[in-house]
Amino acid sequence: MCTNNQEKGSSGVARSSSLPISPFAPRFLSVQENQWVHQSVLLVFGQVGLPERPCDGMITVHHHLEGYPPTQWPVNCGYFKVLVHLDPGPNRLRFDFTGAKIPCTSSSVVVNFLPLTSSPPLYLAIVLAKDSPGEYECQSDRKQREGNDIRMAKRKLRMAAYLAQAFTGEQMYRNRLGRRCFRLEEEWAEDSLSNKENGVMHSIAKVHVIRSEKTVAEIQNLETARDGAALLDIASAAVDKYFQYFQNLSVNSKRHVAVLMFDAKDDLRIEGLINHSALSNEIGVCGTRSLYTFPSCLEEVVPAFTDCTRIEGNSTSVNETTDLGSFWEAATSAMGNMIEAFISPQPPVQPRELDRINRTFTTKEPYLFKTKSAGLRICLPQEECNWSRVDCLRLRHHPCFRLPTDPVITAGHDNPQIYAIENGMFASASSGIFLVEIYTDDTYRAHLEFTTKIEREVQLLESELREKLPQDCRSKVIKLKIYSAGQGQTIIDDFSATKGAKVQLPNGYGVAYKSSSLGLSDTDGSKPQEVYLHTLTPGRILTSIRVFHSTALDGLEFVYEDSSSQLFGHRGDKNDRKTEISDFSLDTRKGESLLGFSVRAGSWVDGIEILTSLGRRSPLFGNPHGGTSTLIPPRGRSIAGVSGSCAQCVDCFSILYK
Structure with a gap:
């Protein structure tokens, strides 16, 4: 007792x-x-x-x-x-x-x-070839003891997903980011997390079994050719068809699916797949290499990561080395690859050491046969593998990691916008900026994080950025990756090049700066345009903006109190009945003025909304396709004009501010 x-x-x-x-x-x-x-x-x-x-x-x-x-x-x-x-x-x-x-x-x-049922789940799926026999590669004694069929594969994949969940949740907590973690799609079924068969029903992770339209030979030929992109296409096609017809989810529904390619014998960490993961790219794919060494329940976790049974030398894996090592080494390697394929933020910022994932779940490490060295006598947190601080920050604002107490993000996919200033730049996003990564020579060096309070506008000064770099890198070109809480990202290849965004205004009105551009400006016949607003002249008042639009933005006409106007773009084809004309008036009696624009853009500008100083916004003119970006000058500055290019429609757009 x-x-x-x-x-x-x-x-x-x-x-x-x-x-x-x-x-x-x-x-x-x-x-x-x-x-x-x-x-x-x-x-x-x-x-x-x-x-x-x-x-x-x-x-x-x-x-x-x-x-x-x-x-x-x-x-x-x-x-x-x-x-x-x-x-x-x-x-x-x-x-x-x-x-x-x-x-x-x-x-x-x-x-x-407290299950986070309002957060999107991670789906688990096994994709089989249409002629698959339903058995994965397995060593003979393990096959006799537990089998190697679909039922056992589902148990092992489910257990691996729970291990990834436990590992990630602990990493977020250690990084002082709260008890946050992704959730798995679950179903009410007989519990498989214990080897004590008692028939008890629980909510456990659901594993979807999906048949592909490809054969085993076709899948394995692509695997041998190391064509990761083609294997990704096969998995994506099978998953899209399955969820559309059997789960009542549209093809365009955003979902995160972790796929075990059942008939692929390797781990599939190859070109075309290696920088994909389920949480970062909506689908992550791995093969069944060493799946038989995985635990299928809680009671098997420690035995699986301490099993020194040697692997037989008849494996057909295309990546197998001369020394195959032991069961626990194979399980550790495969588990690390699976976490990389399912959970990891992509692309990686720093090298990850997930090949030591066994230390997360065990307190000591067995003999390493591959390196012929003794394992750790005691596995403490400092010897475990981990998500880097930057990885944890990127996961922190992923929709799958949201907590009920987190502020609601309404901006959607919101790419940060860049605004040059005299000695640096401002980065702005409606959803807020939470991370700025600093690179030189395409190598991560340092970062700025905004975790206590997400900032909608962040000032980045060149002198402060260079102070964060190692001494031997401070004279090199600085590259930045800026992340918004709305899952947007903007890359600045050369921080110093933003100084070239300076524009000399006419008539002695001084200097303005140009924001980052939206659209690619690559349409046939595209011509650059710039409009300097008459409001630069004291006493001139902008009263309304007329928008010409169809399936894209054709032009903007700025109308003033004396009925004069300025046109950016064009008014559309008069013979084209699809062109619409919409007027948006400003309440000048209350001092309302133009604040900025919310722009939908891809290759060209699909649609636009007008934002005012009184917090009003116009309807969306154009169509709702393309990514959403907000163009508003930094604090203390105002719009001086617009810039871009136009052909049949506006294919590039930015604002000028001073």
Whole structure:
């Protein structure tokens, strides 16, 4: 009986008492009492005993609900790592420690699980060839013991997804970004997270099984040719068709799908796939290499990552090396590749070390056969692999990681806009700027983060940016990647080149600056245009803006109080009945003036909205296609004109400000 330092409640789960706490009672280092989490499987890291007297033993975890059987986890040198399956609501967990010549001791903790059902889920899918026999490559003894069919593949993929969830959730917490994590699409089904077959029903991750229109030979030929782009097309086509016809989701619905290409024997970390992931590119693909070494339930996690069974040398993987290593090394490598394909922000900023993912779930590391070296005696957090700070920041604002307390992002996909100033630039986005990455020679050097408060406008000064660089890089060309909370991104290849955005205004009105341009300006017959607004002259008042539009923006006419006007673009073809003319008036009696524009643009300007100083915005003129960008001058500056180019429609647009 574990009554050393706990009293038992009516549920059988221990609750704290006023008795002295035994030094051998489990202590929790990664979770706090009554903490709220948002993931089904939680990683708990803790300690037993005294630092000067490390001990080994076993932790048994009991859940207060009967549907969750007890699980056992090793204690090594006084440390333990446990994976706990949580139920929505409060989870009262008791941790019993038993060791040689040590009385049984217990500690308990309450963890609250709130599923984030309003966030988009990560879908899990297995894509098979149309003639697939439904068996993955497996070593003979493992095949006899557990099988290698679709049923087992679903269990292993599901467990791998929960491990990725536990790892990512812990990384976000360690980076002080809250208990945030992606959620998996779940279904009410018989629980497979325990090897104790008790027929209990739980919400567990759903794995879709999808048949492709390609054959096994076609898929494996592309794999041998290392044609990742073609394999991605096969997976995308199968997934789109399946979700359209069987899940009532349109082809254009944004979803994140993690795909296991069942008949591909390699890991598929090849050109065309290596910089794709489910969370970054909506679909991520990996193969079944070493799938048989994966755990299929919680009880198998530690054995899977400590199994020193040697791999037989008859594998047909196209990437296999001479020394195949052991089961645990294969499981670690494959698990790292799967996390890279399913979760990772792409493209990577820094080299990732996911080939040590085993250390996240175990407290010691076995012998490494591939390098012929001893593993770690104790795996502490500082020796584990991790998401870099920049990776965590990029995940922080992903829609799948949103918390109920996060501000609502209404701007959609909002690319940051760049505004040059005398000694640097402003970056602006309606959804806010949260990250600026600094590069030289296409290599990441440093970053600026805005996590406490997302800034809608960020000033970037060249002197401050260069101070953040290593000494030997401070004279080199600076490249920036700027991220918005609306999942937009803008790349500045040469920070110093923004000084060329200076424009000399006529009639002695001084200097203006040009914003970043929207549209590609590559339409046949495109000609540059610039309009300097008459409002530069004191006393001139802009009263309305007339918009000429059809399926794109044809032109803008700025109308003044004396009925004079200025035209940017053209008024459209008079014989073309599709051209529409829309007027948007400013309330000059209240001092309303032109503030900026919200622009829909791709190769050309699809549509435009007019923004005013009183917070009004016009209807959308044109069509709603293309990415959304907002052009508003930095604080303390006003619009001096517009610039761009025009052919049949406006194919490039920017604002001038001073």
